[in-house]
Amino acid sequence: MTTLSxxxxxxxxxxxxxxxxxxxxxxxxxxxxxxxxxxxxLVSGVAVVLCLLDVTSRTNTAIGRAIALALSGAVxxxxxxxxxxxxxxxIAIGWIAAATALIVLAGFLVAIPVYVFSYMLLxxxxxxxDGAITALATxxxxxxxxxxxxxxELYRGALAPN
Numbered sequence: 001m002t003t004l005s006x007x008x009x010x011x012x013x014x015x016x017x018x019x020x021x022x023x024x025x026x027x028x029x030x031x032x033x034x035x036x037x038x039x040x041x042l043v044s045g046v047a048v049v050l051c052l053l054d055v056t057s058r059t060n061t062a063i064g065r066a067i068a069l070a071l072s073g074a075v076x077x078x079x080x081x082x083x084x085x086x087x088x089x090x091i092a093i094g095w096i097a098a099a100t101a102l103i104v105l106a107g108f109l110v111a112i113p114v115y116v117f118s119y120m121l122l123x124x125x126x127x128x129x130d131g132a133i134t135a136l137a138t139x140x141x142x143x144x145x146x147x148x149x150x151x152x153e154l155y156r157g158a159l160a161p162n
Contacts, residue, residue: 011058018051042150095119107157113139 021044028040057068095115102111113135120131146152 011055014051014055014058018048018055021047021051091123095123103155103157105157105159107160108154109139109143110157112142 024040025044025048028044053067053071056064057071058064099111099115102114106114116138117131117135120126120134121128126134143154146154
């Protein structure tokens with residue numbers, strides 16, 4: 001079994017991210033337009049919770065180890081020194097860059113299912129069925145959450161007709 005041994009730098013980055021999003025949450029409370037405030041509060045609120053879990057999971061405590069195991073499995077920080085870790089990180093950044101470009105060009109409602117399906121099929125090695133179900137469910141959840149519940153029109157992309 002892989003042991004958990006986060007580095008001090010990992011913990012400091014997690015704490016900095018927590019502080020950043022906590023600041024964003026506080027700042028978003030002062031946005032004068034009540035309708036425009038919903039989205040930053042939602043995003044920064046979720047990020048604060050996730051960052052708090054991240055900070056806790058990087059501590060060498062019983063609860064930190066339990067959270068790390070429950071959320072992501074054991075983390076092997078010794079792999080960071082190998083070239084494999086750098087290659088995996090470069091591939092992950094490439095996936096994010098491709099998703100960002102697709103969002104800018106085609107918008108969220110096109111980019112999300114394409115990204116999720118492609119990632120699951122090409123990178124995660126899942127079946128076409130699993131990829132399609134996950135892509136559709138993710139897109140539907142985002143559409144319901146933003147378009148229906150928050151009445152927040154998602155960005156349609158630079159190529160969308162005006």
